[in-house]
Amino acid sequence: MADAIKVLLVDDHQVVRRGLRTFLEVQDDIEVVGEAADGAEGVDRAEELKPDVILMDVKMPGMDGVDALRRLRELDNPARVLIVTSFTEQRTVVPALRAGAAGYVYKDVDPDALAGAIRSVHAGHILLQPEVAGALLSQEEANSGQGRAGSLTEREREVLGLIADGRSNREIARALVLSEKTVKTHVSNILMKLDLADRTQAALWAVRHGLTG
16 A cells, blocks of 8 residues: 555544544555544654644544644644534634645545545645635635735745645645745745735635636
8 A cells, every 4th residue: 555645533532533444444545544532642643654634623632623733734744634523613614724724524424525535635625615615715805905916926926826736845845946945935925925824825815816727
């Protein structure tokens, strides 16, 4: 399974982790490489195991999923995080997406749909329900204003397009033959010029304004 998508399960309920593992172990292209019972352990395991995709619960004792996402972003961990939640409210899901999650599914998701979601976020896509995407885009539009795309340099536009494709700073650096430090500078400039808070908002902004590949 050298080419399999490596998945880490982070949920405080053992029965949920067992169920997810059972769903995924029958997939030829997905390998469950580890489990964690809370956000702090999940961050540690993510740094240790280097998964491609993390299935993360939102509500957990101690460090919850949103704080774990923020910590992973601080560590520049390249894993794509897919929230697996039983909560449908935007006030629960939106903070996780703003913290860097690539999307979310519900805990009663069909096994085939779950596997498809993992493959999708691993490929760089963002999985959003229409109402949640609308909420995020409304916030982005309120913050970003009009005409700010023109303030971006050509290189910043290229970086923004790759952010929207789900690329990490390391991957962007490779694609554009730049250093990671230079990419981080470009990302900071993009967020500042567009008055955006994070990469998720930047990706949504790029999609909305046709700056994707």
